[in-house]
Amino acid sequence: AQSVTQLGSHVSVSEGALVLLRCNYSSSVPPYLFWYVQYPNQGLQLLLKYTSAATLVKGINGFEAEFKKSETSFHLTKPSAHMSDAAEYFCAVNSDTGRRALTFGSGTRLQVQP
Amino acid sequence: DAGVIQSPRHEVTEMGQEVTLRCKPISGHNSLFWYRQTMMRGLELLIYFNNNVPIDDSGMPEDRFSAKMPNASFSTLKIQPSEPRDSAVYFCASSLPSANTEAFFGQGTRLTVV
Numbered sequence: 454a455q456s457v458t459q460l461g462s463h464v465s466v467s468e469g470a471l472v473l474l475r476c477n478y479s480s481s482v483p484p485y486l487f488w489y490v491q492y493p494n495q496g497l498q499l500l501l502k503y504t505s506a507a508t509l510v511k512g513i514n515g516f517e518a519e520f521k522k523s524e525t526s527f528h529l530t531k532p533s534a535h536m537s538d539a540a541e542y543f544c545a546v547n548s549d550t551g552r553r554a555l556t557f558g559s560g561t562r563l564q565v566q567p
Numbered sequence: 568d569a570g571v572i573q574s575p576r577h578e579v580t581e582m583g584q585e586v587t588l589r590c591k592p593i594s595g596h597n598s599l600f601w602y603r604q605t606m607m608r609g610l611e612l613l614i615y616f617n618n619n620v621p622i623d624d625s626g627m628p629e630d631r632f633s634a635k636m637p638n639a640s641f642s643t644l645k646i647q648p649s650e651p652r653d654s655a656v657y658f659c660a661s662s663l664p665s666a667n668t669e670a671f672f673g674q675g676t677r678l679t680v681v
């Protein structure tokens with residue numbers, strides 16, 4: 454079985470500050486990991502994905518994430534928050550065995566204060 | 568490509584009525600997913616299809632829910648009879664069949680059952 458846990462349902466940062474959104478995964482086989490962003494009244498949009506190539510993955514809008522197998526983590530970071538980053542962020546996992554559909558975490562709502 | 572297209576965007580219906588949600592996946596995508604999003608339960612996979620065949624419907628809440636994919640370019644999710652607890656945002660997503668590829672989401676259908 455595969456699952457992800459996102460620590461912190463709400464995160465608030467000041468504009469220009471570091472953004473760190475946490476994701477830990479559980480998978481019995483090598484996982485594929487994804488971060489999605491959801492703006493109000495919108496669908497989910499892919500930010501970045503890890504598919505067993507480079508462990509540091511760069512995505513859109515200045516976001517990046519690092520796959521750490523020893524910590525079973527895939528945390529999302531951005532060096533400097535912008536007001537437009539305010540949204541909900543979802544971590545998701547998939548694998549080559551079992552159910553081949555994304556399993557999502559519970560989401561983290563990011564607020565950016567001026 | 569226009570992306571994944573869902574209709575309607577909003578649906579308000581009375582308890583007991585039949586509701587049909589529609590989805591057109593991205594051309595060339597072999598996998599199609601229906602997710603439900605609520606505040607309480609987050610994003611839940613209801614069912615997914617590969618090459619128009621339902622592969623995993625273990626997430627379908629009960630017999631009131633049914634999904635079909637009569638061809639590669641169209642899918643429906645039907646609720647009959649609808650209940651207030653079915654109120655949620657329903658997302659359709661499509662992808663290539665590999666587990667390391669991302670799913671592309673539609674804008675969602677916001678269903679309100681009164």
